[in-house]
Amino acid sequence: PLERLGAITVKGVSPFPSAGNPTPRTAEVYGGMLNAIGLQNPGIDAFISHPDYLPFLRSVDCPVFVNIWGRTIEQYVEVAARLEQERKGIAALEINISCPNIKEGGIAFGTDLGQAAKVVSAVRAATSLPLITKLSPNVTRIGDFARCVVDAGSDMISLINTIPGMAIDIETRTFRIANRTGGLSGPGIKPVAVRMVYEARQAVDVPIIGMGGVRTAEDAIEFMMAGADAVGVGTAIFSNPHCLLDIIDGMDAWLDRHGIADVSSIVGVM
Structure with a gap:
């Protein structure tokens, strides 16, 4: 069923494990x-060479977007340059700019x-690979x-990333995640995400991948009406691993019900 997906986005890869x-x-x-995974990954060398990572992804009949990150600009460049050399099977790079820049006092x-x-x-x-920038x-x-x-050279944008949050166990008086704070994802952030996709669409004319709380076909259609050309799904997969195909089937049914032949015709109609 992976060939039915528009693309697979790999979690963030850095120059180091x-x-x-x-x-x-x-x-x-x-x-x-809430999650505070901390950008865990095996590093670029293992990502390229380990059979479970890039070699496996090259065997899948689906475009692959590789998310990259670093703690300095030089580290982003290092990963991008390595993937440029190993570009077979990679459709685009997604730049995660929500990371702190350690050379500039930790500002994201x-x-x-x-x-x-x-x-x-x-x-x-x-x-020269297509670039997606994931906005905070x-x-x-x-x-x-x-x-x-976009002015700096990004071909596309994706948004939104998670929103900072916190949860406390009032019985044990402990933070529910060890990092204390984490990124909030899921249905609760969808109205924020839809609004930001709408505002981004008013600002730029490049393809937009909208995400943030998508669980159903109706959610995906809402994002597209706000201005997203494509829609990303993450958290919903935890509770329903089949949700991606359910969303695709549901969108097809909605389009048929409304007599719409081309899903792109609803993009940015608001």
Whole structure:
């Protein structure tokens, strides 16, 4: 069934292996899930060589987007350059700009227009692969950031990333995840995500991948009407591993019911 998907997005890959944060790293909360995985990954060398990673993905009949991250601009460039050399089977790179820049006092690349432009521009110079920039929701004017990264060389944008949150066990007086704070995902953030997709669509004319709380065909259609050309699903897979195919089937049924032949005709109709 993977060939029915528009693409598979790989979790973030960095120049070095990362063990991530201490456990517990996830907690179910009202309206979704908190996670503080800490960008755990095997590093670029293992991602390229281990049979379970890139070699396996090359055997799948589905486009693959590789999410990349680093703690400095140079680290982003290092990963992008390696994947440029190993580009077979890779449809695009997705730049996660929600990471802190350790050379600039820890400010997240995705919350500073100057830093966002620098990292996207640097990655653009390192690869000819199509670039997607994943935007942070932790800004007041998402349209400005959409324009910024497109002007810097991003071919597409994806949004939103998770929203910072916290959960406390009132009986044990402990934080429910060891990192104390984590990223909130799931249905609770969908209205925020839909609004930001809409605002980004008013700002740029490149393809947009909308995400944040998508569980059903109706959710996906809502994102597309707000301006998303495609829709990403993450958290919903935890509770229903078959939800992706359910969403595709449900969208087909909705289009048939409304006499719509081409799903792209509903993109940005609002």
